[in-house]
Each structure stands twice: as structure tokens, then as C-alpha cells.
Amino acid sequence: MKLHCIASALLLGLAAPAMASDYPAKPIRLIVGYSPSGAGDGIARIVVEAMGKELGQGIVVDNKPGAGSTLASTLLSRAPADGYTIGLATGTLYGIDQHLYNVRYTPADFTPINRLTVSPLVLAVSPKGGITQLKDLIATAKARPGQLNYSSSGIGGSPHLAALTFEKAIDATMVHIPFKGGAPALQAVATGEVDLSFGTAASVLPLGRQGVVKMLGVTTQQPSAVAPGVPTLDSQGLPGFEFSFWFGLFGPAKLPPDVQARLVAASSKVLADPQVQEKLLSTGNEAAPFATPAAFNAWAADAGKAQLERVKNANVKVE
Numbered sequence: 001m002k003l004h005c006i007a008s009a010l011l012l013g014l015a016a017p018a019m020a021s022d023y024p025a026k027p028i029r030l031i032v033g034y035s036p037s038g039a040g041d042g043i044a045r046i047v048v049e050a051m052g053k054e055l056g057q058g059i060v061v062d063n064k065p066g067a068g069s070t071l072a073s074t075l076l077s078r079a080p081a082d083g084y085t086i087g088l089a090t091g092t093l094y095g096i097d098q099h100l101y102n103v104r105y106t107p108a109d110f111t112p113i114n115r116l117t118v119s120p121l122v123l124a125v126s127p128k129g130g131i132t133q134l135k136d137l138i139a140t141a142k143a144r145p146g147q148l149n150y151s152s153s154g155i156g157g158s159p160h161l162a163a164l165t166f167e168k169a170i171d172a173t174m175v176h177i178p179f180k181g182g183a184p185a186l187q188a189v190a191t192g193e194v195d196l197s198f199g200t201a202a203s204v205l206p207l208g209r210q211g212v213v214k215m216l217g218v219t220t221q222q223p224s225a226v227a228p229g230v231p232t233l234d235s236q237g238l239p240g241f242e243f244s245f246w247f248g249l250f251g252p253a254k255l256p257p258d259v260q261a262r263l264v265a266a267s268s269k270v271l272a273d274p275q276v277q278e279k280l281l282s283t284g285n286e287a288a289p290f291a292t293p294a295a296f297n298a299w300a301a302d303a304g305k306a307q308l309e310r311v312k313n314a315n316v317k318v319e
Contacts (some may be wrong), residue, residue: 023083023259024057031079031087033072035065039182039200039283043117043247044088046279050270055262068092068156068318070101077105081252083259086113089250092156094304096311100156100318107304111255112297114267115248117285120220121162122204122227124213128192134216134236137196141172149175151185151194155318156311158245159185162198162219164310165243166233189213198243201226201284219243226284246288248296264293 030048034040041063048059064072069092076087093110097103125131131140141148152159155178167173177194179185182203188194190212198219205227208215217233218224221242224232233241249267251260270276271287280287290296 023262024055026084027058027060028052028055028083029085030059030061031072031076031085032061032063033065033069033088034063036063038065039202039285040069040088040090040247042283043280043285046276046283047116047249047267047270050273050276051263051266054266054270067101068097068154070097070103073097073110074103074105076250076252077109079252081111081254081256083251083255083263086249086251086263088116088247090158090245090247091300091304091307093250094301095308096156096304099308099311100316107297107301109253111251111253111260112293112300113249113251113255113260113263114271114289114293115246115296115300116267116271116287116289117280118244118246118288119201119226119285120218120224120244121159121198122201122208122218122230123166123196123198123216123233124186124189124204124208125196125216126189126192126194127211127214129195131195131216132214134233134238137216138170138172138237141170141174146173146175148195149177151177151179151188151197153182153185153199154178154180155316158243159198160316161245161307161310162243164314164316165219165241166198167314168310169238169241186213203284205230205284224286226281226286246300247285248300260293 030044032041032044044061052059064075072087073089073093079085094107131137150163182199185197186199186203186207189197207213215230217236218227218230219233221234268289271289277287
């Protein structure tokens with residue numbers, strides 16, 4: 001009996017690496033907290049199509065928009081840690097979600113896999129306001145504190161955070177008007193309903209080229225390939241100004257290390273593919289993987305802490 005048990009144990013021990021190497025043995029579910037037409041969804045579909053080929057299994061996008069993407073993150077935090085449910089998330093996972101929304105998860109409830117993309121935002125103003133240069137906008141905001149207004153895709157989102165960063169940089173206050181999405185937020189700029197907005201390059205560039213809005217600059221310190229020809233805010237009188245948003249892959253907490261490593265390797269490989277990079281660039285995003293999940297997590301935690309500080313200092317609340 002004892003010999004049989006020992007033999008069984010040895011067989012199970014020998015079988016464990018083989019079982020790990022079989023991952024994935026079935027399709028993977030990717031929870032995305034954005035609508036099928038959103039920027040996050042577009043990034044997810046480009047990356048997972050390539051990752052599915054690399055892994056030999058399909059990755060099915062499951063859109064779960066709502067509550068600033070916290071619905072999707074909550075579902076991910078409660079999913080089995082077997083590698084068959086992963087999620088797309090961004091910097092709000094590291095503090096802002098917990099501050100603005102009634103969520104129970106913390107960063108410890110997730111396993112970081114890889115950062116997928118980074119992207120600048122583009123500052124757009126209404127042509128009807130008569131502002132054509134950044135220095136004019138700054139002067140007007142300082143001369144009329146609390147009178148200029150700006151739109152965003154929602155409270156606590158990247159456009160909102162970029163505007164808070166801008167307010168701090170110019171030492172002036174403006175009025176925030178949140179909309180349900182980036183498209184209506186920019187349409188409000190085009191019609192003159194609001195004075196300015198920070199939007200994604202994919203959303204702002206077509207309107208800027210049509211003359212519907214005036215593009216004043218990108219939020220990264222260096223000129224961005226996703227917005228060619230648009231100067232940086234840094235180069236126009238705001239030295240050191242930097243804001244970018246990112247999307248990354250995560251799993252539930254306690255994802256097996258071998259599964260995590262498999263997903264890291266697959267995501268890094270596809271993000272190094274020039275065809276994937278070109279597809280991402282066409283959506284206004286640049287491929288930006290990290291060398292290790294630990295490095296990704298450390299960077300995201302630092303960035304999240306800085307963003308949370310801005311939100312707290314501005315007394316931002318979800319009503």
C-alpha cells in the first residue's frame with residue numbers, strides 16, 4: 001500500500017511540469033471594462049488576436065463596461081486564478097478606483113502580466129474661443145480663474161487627470177464638465193459648449209485636421225509618433241509637463257508563476273512584432289511592454305500614487 005502511494009505521488013510530481021506546459025489547453029477569456037467601440041477594446045482586440053496565435057488558443061474578449069471600468073476589475077479579482085480569465089486594466093487600478101468607487105479590491109488582488117501600450121493625450125480648444133496658442137490659454141485661465149471649463153470622458157478618467165495635471169502646472173483652476181465618453185466630450189469643444197478638453201490622439205486628430213477643434217499640443221515631453229506635427233506642451237512654456245495613459249494585462253491574484261510567465265512571454269513577443277506595433281500606432285497607441293512583471297508593477301504603483309494625489313488634492317468625487 002505504501003509503495004503504491006509513493007509511486008502515485010512520484011507520478012503526480014512528474015506529471016506537474018507536463019500539465020503546466022499544456023497551458024493553455026482551452027480558450028482564454030479577456031475581461032475588458034470598456035464598450036466595443038472604446039479605445040481599450042480596440043487595443044485589446046489587436047493584441048489578443050496576435051497572442052491567441054502565439055499561444056495556440058483563442059482569446060475571447062468579454063466587454064463589461066460600467067462604473068469607470070471597476071465592474072470589470074471586480075469580476076477579474078473574483079475569477080479563478082488558473083490563467084483562463086485575464087483582464088485589461090489601466091492606472092486607476094492602483095488607487096483611484098478605491099478612492100472614487102465603492103470597490104473592495106486592491107492592487108494585491110491582481111497579478112500583473114505586462115503593460116501593453118502608452119499614449120499621449122492631445123489638448124484641444126474650441127475655435128470659437130479665439131485661443132490659438134498655448135500661452136493664450138494659460139494667460140486666459142490665470143486671468144479668469146474658475147471661468148474656463150473643460151470636458152472629459154468621465155470623472156477619474158485619463159482626460160480628467162490630464163486636466164488636473166494641467167491646472168497644477170499653470171497654477172490656475174477651471175471647471176470640470178464630465179461627459180459619458182470621449183466623443184461627446186470633444187463634440188462639446190467643437191460646438192463651443194466647453195472651452196477645452198484633453199482627448200486621445202485617435203479622437204482629436206481627425207477633428208483637428210478638419211479644423212473643427214484647434215490642437216494646442218501633446219502631453220508627452222517628447223514629440224509623439226501617434227500625433228505627428230503636434231508640438232509638446234513641454235516645448236511651449238510648460239517644461240517638464242508629462243502625462244500619458246496606459247493599458248496593461250492582469251490576472252487574478254495568485255496566478256501560477258508558470259502561467260504568468262507564459263502570458264508575459266506571449267505578450268512581449270507580439271508587442272515586438274512590427275505589424276502589431278503598426279496596428280496599435282494607427283489607433284493612437286505605442287507598444288510599451290516591460291522587461292518583467294515586477295518592473296511593470298513597481299512603475300504602475302508609483303504612477304498610480306501620483307495620480308491619486310492629484311485626485312485627492314482636487315477633492316474629486318463621483319456623484
